[in-house]
Amino acid sequence: MLKVGLLGAGRIGQVHAVNISGHERSTLVAVSDVNTAAADALATKYSAKSCSSDEILADSSIDAVLVATSTDTHSDLIEAATAAGKAVLCEKPVDLSLARAKECLAKAQATGIPVMIGFNRRFDPNFAAVKVAAETGEIGKSELLSVTSFDPAPPPVSYIKVSGGLFRDMMIHDFDMANFLMGAVPQEVSAVGSSIVDPAIGEVGDFDTAIVTMRYADGRLAVIRNSRRAVYGYDQRVELLGSEGLLSADNVLENTVSKATTAGVTSAKPEFFFLERYMRAYAAEWTAFVEAVVANSPVPVTLEDGISALALAEAATESARTGKPVTVSH
Known part of the structure; x- marks a missing residue:
């Protein structure tokens, strides 16, 4: 069972929470958001814990994170999550800056940890x-x-x-x-x-x-x-x-x-x-991510795809x- 931390409890985070918790091979264990009330409410709904993103990244029991925060945080969170050994599914785009996204790619690739970009369509x-x-x-x-x-x-x-x-x-x-x-x-x-x-x-x-x-x-x-x-x-x-x-x-x-x-x-x-x-499409996207991580196979939508x-x-x-x-x- 893939233990997942959700970073972001807004509208799209709530969509992902449904799919994470409803999948037979994943479970939502933690939620973070700058709006702590939103994180608390979503975590309570799915019997998860509400905590900071740093706490989720530091928790060795969490296998993967789904990044559904504001775009200007994506690259930083991808880098931090892969450095912590956690597989990542990140909402589009990778960053607002192509140069910064390329820096993120280099750092994430060096870890060998899978990163999938959320082009759900x-x-x-x-x-x-x-x-x-x-x-x-x-x-x-x-x-x-x-x-x-x-x-x-x-x-x-x-x-x-x-x-x-x-x-x-x-x-x-x-x-x-x-x-x-x-x-x-x-x-x-x-x-x-x-x-x-x-x-x-x-x-x-x-x-x-x-x-x-x-x-x-x-x-x-x-x-x-x-x-x-x-x-x-x-x-x-x-x-x-x-x-x-x-x-x-x-x-x-x-x-x-x-x-x-x-x-x-x-x-x-x-x-x-x-x-x-x-x-x-969101449900199928999550299934594809889970299957790739569990099987240790390539993710179907790569960080390189996001940069392209x-x-x-x-x-x-x-x-x-x-x-x-x-x-x-x-």
């Missing part, structure tokens, strides 16, 4: 099926990828100020999805961004609407579209065009009921936000600011 059953179909050649050679990711509403500006920007905070999932589905990191990134949903987002130097195009060394292309506002719900789709066909994964709807009348055909809206849309996505986010940020394509350094 790889474990969505629909996107995973697209990956399998593409790898087995069902559409020939993949040539053009389109990723659509629209949030139902923008977060508060107070969050935007500390998020690292749309490309590092929101689109980083889509950069990883592109790397996942195309099986490579692109060579060049071009980005354009605007603030048309909420002018206050632009006033703090960020975008709420953006398009990124990416070119691969072999000529393949990928397009990512992001918006902070889709009034009809959480819009999450991918299309992969190949030499012999097209693969697509559409939205998951609130229900499967449709109505057909003389006025037309209607169906339910997409599930409203990521907690509803990706609950199965962050490199694309930094390139997109630069491109959007300068209006010029940016070559990605590998």
Whole structure:
């Protein structure tokens, strides 16, 4: 039984607590958060202890930690946890700084302790099926990828100020999805961004609407579209065009009921936000982590994967600011 410490008791920490405690091969034994009341409440719910992150890292009986704290703490906690001999599953991104993330990679690798980055969308059953179909050649050679990711509403500006920007905070999932589905990191990134949903987002130097195009060394292309506002719900789709066909994964709807009348055909809206849309993906992600740690096998989403996505986010940020394509350094 894998004994797990949860660092972070916020919204995403609570999602992870469900999966840790509900898995047959893991148990939640400790919770920490800068908001001690939140840590106390979550720990009590799962019969765990509430303590500081330092205490969790120093506890030799704890086998693994799940890092669900603010992004600016991720690299420090990964380094401390691996130095303490604890396997790590860390929420994205690795850091707000690519240089700092690379330092973290070097230190974590030196310990030989597994670190997995929480790009949960790889474990969505629909996107995973697209990956399998593409790898087995069902559409020939993949040539053009389109990723659509629209949030139902923008977060508060107070969050935007500390998020690292749309490309590092929101689109980083889509950069990883592109790397996942195309099986490579692109060579060049071009980005354009605007603030048309909420002018206050632009006033703090960020975008709420953006398009990124990416070119691969072999000529393949990928397009990512992001918006902070889709009034009809959480819009999450991918299309992969190949030499012999097209693969697509559409939205998951609130229900499967449709109505057909003389006025037309209607169906339910997409599930409203990521907690509803990706609950199965989070559970599958945790299972994959547990199985890798228990079997001492490679984790399916590596720290290097996290750095690749962050490199694309930094390139997109630069491109959007300068209006010029940016070559990605590998």
